[in-house]
Amino acid sequence: MTTSPAPARRPSLPDRVRREVYLTRVSWAMQDYPSKAFTGIKRELRAEMTAAAAEVGMRQAITDLGHPRVLAEGYTAELGRRLPRYATGAAAAVLAVGALVYLAGAYATGTLDAIEAMGGGTVTTHPLGAVTTFTHTATELSVQTSMSWQGALMHGATAAVAFVLGSRLWRLLG
Amino acid sequence: MARDPQLLKGVLPMLVLRTLAHQESYGYELVTRLQAAGLEDIAAGTVYPILSRLEREGLITSRLVPSTSGPARKYYLLTTAGDEHLGHAVAGWHTLSATVAQVLERPPTAAPAAAAPPTDTTRDQP
Numbered sequence: 395m396t397t398s399p400a401p402a403r404r405p406s407l408p409d410r411v412r413r414e415v416y417l418t419r420v421s422w423a424m425q426d427y428p429s430k431a432f433t434g435i436k437r438e439l440r441a442e443m444t445a446a447a448a449e450v451g452m453r454q455a456i457t458d459l460g461h462p463r464v465l466a467e468g469y470t471a472e473l474g475r476r477l478p479r480y481a482t483g484a485a486a487a488v489l490a491v492g493a494l495v496y497l498a499g500a501y502a503t504g505t506l507d508a509i510e511a512m513g514g515g516t517v518t519t520h521p522l523g524a525v526t527t528f529t530h531t532a533t534e535l536s537v538q539t540s541m542s543w544q545g546a547l548m549h550g551a552t553a554a555v556a557f558v559l560g561s562r563l564w565r566l567l568g
Numbered sequence: 569m570a571r572d573p574q575l576l577k578g579v580l581p582m583l584v585l586r587t588l589a590h591q592e593s594y595g596y597e598l599v600t601r602l603q604a605a606g607l608e609d610i611a612a613g614t615v616y617p618i619l620s621r622l623e624r625e626g627l628i629t630s631r632l633v634p635s636t637s638g639p640a641r642k643y644y645l646l647t648t649a650g651d652e653h654l655g656h657a658v659a660g661w662h663t664l665s666a667t668v669a670q671v672l673e674r675p676p677t678a679a680p681a682a683a684a685p686p687t688d689t690t691r692d693q694p
Contacts, residue, residue, distance in 0.1 A: 435620055438595075442616065444639045446596040458599070460613035468617035 405444055409452035413443050416456050423466035426477045435469060476565045483561025490556035491549055502537045506530045522548060571609060581618050582657040583607070585650055588628060592645035595619060619644060627653050 405413065417436060424432055439459075446455035459465055470477060501521075509515055509530040516529045523542035529535065557563070587593070587601055598619070599612045622628045627650035632640040646654070 431624075438620070438642060439616065441639050441642060442595040442612070445594060445635065445641050446612065448635075449596065455596075455612075458596075458612040459616075460611050465613040465617070468613060469620060472617040472621035474621075 405447055405452060409447055412452050412456060413440065413447070416443070416459070416462060419462035420466055423463045424469060425481050426479050427466075427470060427473070428477075476562075478561045478563050478565045480561050483557040483559075483563065486560025487553040487557040490552050494549060494552055502528065506535065506537070521545075576607070576610070579661065580610075580614070581622060582654065582661060584615065584618055584622065585627065585646060585654040585657065588644055589646050589651065589654060592643045594633075594641040594643050598644065622650065626650075 417440060420439065421432070421436065424435075427435075443452070443455050443459070446458065450458075505517065505519075505528045509517055509528055514531045516527060516531075518525065518527045520526070522544040524540050524545050526537065526539040528537055583602060583605075584598065587598060587605070591601075593601060595616055596612060599610065599615050602610050602615065619628070623630060623644070626647060628644045629647050630642045630644050633643050635641050
């Protein structure tokens with residue numbers, strides 16, 4: 395007669411939720427870690443947490459791992475090199491482009507106010523090669539513009555510079 | 569007396585290799601073995617990143633072993649390179665600890681200077 399091994403005990407739903415919440419917090423703290431390597435680490439952590447939970451319970455297994463950020467810092471430190479901060483770079487790029495859009499909006503508002511102060515009318519300008527028409531009359535308040543390659547280049551370059559500086563991209567060089 | 573974690577940090581990879589050289593273990597078991605050996609304050613979160621690096625550097629390898637009380641467990645064991653590395657690390661540790669002991673046991677040549685009260689040199693002498 396042959397005997398098959400007893401089926402592995404699966405953690406309860408609350409324990410699985412606790413485990414996944416913890417792993418999500420670790421993932422958030424390690425979002426700049428090389429993704430392929432992190433996939434392996436996350437898989438191993440999940441297996442280790444499940445194995446430890448079978449012996450001491452999921453709460454204790456999570457307590458033993460410590461704070462997710464500290465654990466993430468441990469993995470990053472053991473990598474032996476400094477990593478670019480891609481998420482920070484992306485945030486910096488969005489903020490920089492947002493600042494440009496805000497400035498353009500402020501410029502448009504100021505121009506419309508000036509047209510109103512002069513008695514109303516229409517003004518056409520060519521900022522960065524884009525034909526832009528400001529209209530402020532008794533019946534119409536509008537700004538019409540188009541995208542030029544110079545404007546696209548300026549926004550792209552601003553985003554790129556902000557991303558490089560924010561992410562410390564030079565860390566890729568060693 | 570509380571142990572300085574910075575002191576332990578430098579030797580922990582060597583202790584992990586030595587523990588695995590004695591017997592292969594899965595992560596949590598390794599932690600409990602280190603705790604049983606006297607490192608009561610060691611945490612799983614400290615050991616797992618070290619295991620990850622040692623495996624990446626080829627000093628340890630792993631194999632999955634089915635378990636009846638949970639998922640398949642990843643057992644770590646020393647590689648030949650890990651065994652050689654351990655030998656160098658142990659030799660380096662003995663050299664360092666001997667040097668440290670020699671420095672610590674050297675008798676002080678003079679008593680440490682006590683903090684003297686400040687002297688007011690601007691006051692007129694009688």
